[in-house]
Amino acid sequence: MAIDRAQVRHVARLSRLALSPEEEERFAAQLGHVLEYIERLKAIDVSGVEPLSFAGEASSPMREDLSRPCLPREKVLAQAPEQDGQAFLVPRIIE
Amino acid sequence: MKVDLLPLSRVSAALAAREVSPEALLESSLERIRALDGKLHAFLRLTEGEARAAAKAASQRRERIGPLDGVPIALKDIFCMEGVETTAGSRILKGYLPPYDATVVRKLKQAGAVIVGKLNMDEFAMGSSTENSAFGPTRNPWDLERTPGGSSGGSAAAVAARMVPGTLGTDTGGSIRQPAALVGCAGMKPTYGRVSRFGVIAFASSLDQVGAFAQDVRGVALLLSAIAGHDPDDQTSSTRPVPDYAASLARGVRGLRIGVPAEYFGEGLQPEIDKAVRAGIEVLRSEGCEVKPISLPNSPHAIAAYYIVATAEASSNLARYDGVRYGHRARATQLLEMYERTRAEGFGAEVKRRIMLGTYALSAGYYDAYYLRAQKVRALIRRDFDTAFATVDAVVCPTSPTTAFRLGEKVDDPLAMYLNDIYTVPVNLAGLPGISVPCGFDNKRLPIGMQLIGKPFDEETLLRLAHAYEQRAGFAEQLPPLVEHAGR
Numbered sequence: 232m233a234i235d236r237a238q239v240r241h242v243a244r245l246s247r248l249a250l251s252p253e254e255e256e257r258f259a260a261q262l263g264h265v266l267e268y269i270e271r272l273k274a275i276d277v278s279g280v281e282p283l284s285f286a287g288e289a290s291s292p293m294r295e296d297l298s299r300p301c302l303p304r305e306k307v308l309a310q311a312p313e314q315d316g317q318a319f320l321v322p323r324i325i326e
Numbered sequence: 327m328k329v330d331l332l333p334l335s336r337v338s339a340a341l342a343a344r345e346v347s348p349e350a351l352l353e354s355s356l357e358r359i360r361a362l363d364g365k366l367h368a369f370l371r372l373t374e375g376e377a378r379a380a381a382k383a384a385s386q387r388r389e390r391i392g393p394l395d396g397v398p399i400a401l402k403d404i405f406c407m408e409g410v411e412t413t414a415g416s417r418i419l420k421g422y423l424p425p426y427d428a429t430v431v432r433k434l435k436q437a438g439a440v441i442v443g444k445l446n447m448d449e450f451a452m453g454s455s456t457e458n459s460a461f462g463p464t465r466n467p468w469d470l471e472r473t474p475g476g477s478s479g480g481s482a483a484a485v486a487a488r489m490v491p492g493t494l495g496t497d498t499g500g501s502i503r504q505p506a507a508l509v510g511c512a513g514m515k516p517t518y519g520r521v522s523r524f525g526v527i528a529f530a531s532s533l534d535q536v537g538a539f540a541q542d543v544r545g546v547a548l549l550l551s552a553i554a555g556h557d558p559d560d561q562t563s564s565t566r567p568v569p570d571y572a573a574s575l576a577r578g579v580r581g582l583r584i585g586v587p588a589e590y591f592g593e594g595l596q597p598e599i600d601k602a603v604r605a606g607i608e609v610l611r612s613e614g615c616e617v618k619p620i621s622l623p624n625s626p627h628a629i630a631a632y633y634i635v636a637t638a639e640a641s642s643n644l645a646r647y648d649g650v651r652y653g654h655r656a657r658a659t660q661l662l663e664m665y666e667r668t669r670a671e672g673f674g675a676e677v678k679r680r681i682m683l684g685t686y687a688l689s690a691g692y693y694d695a696y697y698l699r700a701q702k703v704r705a706l707i708r709r710d711f712d713t714a715f716a717t718v719d720a721v722v723c724p725t726s727p728t729t730a731f732r733l734g735e736k737v738d739d740p741l742a743m744y745l746n747d748i749y750t751v752p753v754n755l756a757g758l759p760g761i762s763v764p765c766g767f768d769n770k771r772l773p774i775g776m777q778l779i780g781k782p783f784d785e786e787t788l789l790r791l792a793h794a795y796e797q798r799a800g801f802a803e804q805l806p807p808l809v810e811h812a813g814r
Contacts (some may be wrong), residue, residue, distance in 0.1 A: 286757025
């Protein structure tokens, strides 16, 4: 199944990825090739099969709902590209 | 032979017998890394300061904590280690200093292991050759023009080149077993849920699992016993007790039933691998195993299902790299522009492809046709294994359809790269444990790996079989020419 450049642009926007025109073209070809291979899934009889989203143990243990110390703020903020000692800073979104 | 050329369990025994000190062992490990890593590029960075302090502490202890006390270990760069740069092979995390240790890192430190550095990998563990690392590929110690496999290629190459006796990696679709096969060491992916993933950078959360590499199966068993077990910080980690895996090796393999799946010996398998694995099966038969033909009819669909499930989960997991809380941020005046440019600059081509493929599969109008259908095929693959395990104790097959391929050979053909994982991916989709052990060489003297697949939480049987085979075969003891030439 082919995927055209307009679809690649749409998916890139949903994925929050800015692509160059060369990338759009290359990814359209490469993703089309992979999707063509994936088409084989459509030929498999899956009627009556329950989807398996997770192959782990069915039950997860509960833990006590207790508060516990978290990482100190300055330690967490230290990794941010831009911060003011209180919060992460981002470009203005409300005028 | 020098102690630092010995496999992990014998290094551990030499430390216990005080034939070598942790400090001397660390220095010879660092020396070999310095001598060889210019050619191999297994390491992204060393943690010499921390390692020297840990080795000193180990040598000053009156009683050893356990078998890993004083043993040099290195980590795939996907494990958070407090204050040590952790990048997952990505430009977007360059310079990131985690504020905490992953649970497995904490456990290794508590076991007295000496952590010597962080190892190269495909970006966010997406790849089968380490060529997707933002920091350049790792090379195979058996042939420097070839890949060590991936994504945990640095972890495999470091063990095969005897830089360290043991390493940790992660395996989402074969990222431990395939590189172990391509460099000729042992590598195990435990059952989904056996090892905590807290502090392990996420790729596809229903598939990711932590595991270990060593030259010997007993070494893998020692590492697994140290890292396995429940962790309140990882809801998917199992509360089942952790066996003493090394102790179970003594039980032997007589009477075990092993299944040989016809679908794993078909078209596309390098003939020398077919031959070597079949010879390996005969060794197990002569050790008293009962060999049975079995069928896993849906396994050939695994790659198609995997590249929907894994990319869908990745598209969600990697949404966190937005330039706000950590990592790279592009200069921009608008928020949306900042997100799009940060991610465009920070991610490599394969990561972009997978995020887009996953986003596409989950997007309106395609969900049922791709994601839901892939999950149903996943159920069929798991059902095949359940049926097989009613009559056999383990499945034996090749790890990889080819031996190590040339760097650059598949880098522009994503589908060809994906098909490397055709025998490993079904195991992740089914959540089962798997191990690869060296089982010979092809006519270019490149290593071949044999894969053993087990029932959920039955790592012991796999380790017993792999150990029994390794004792008879002896392939794991062979040194790559690079190490041989560097002198014993």
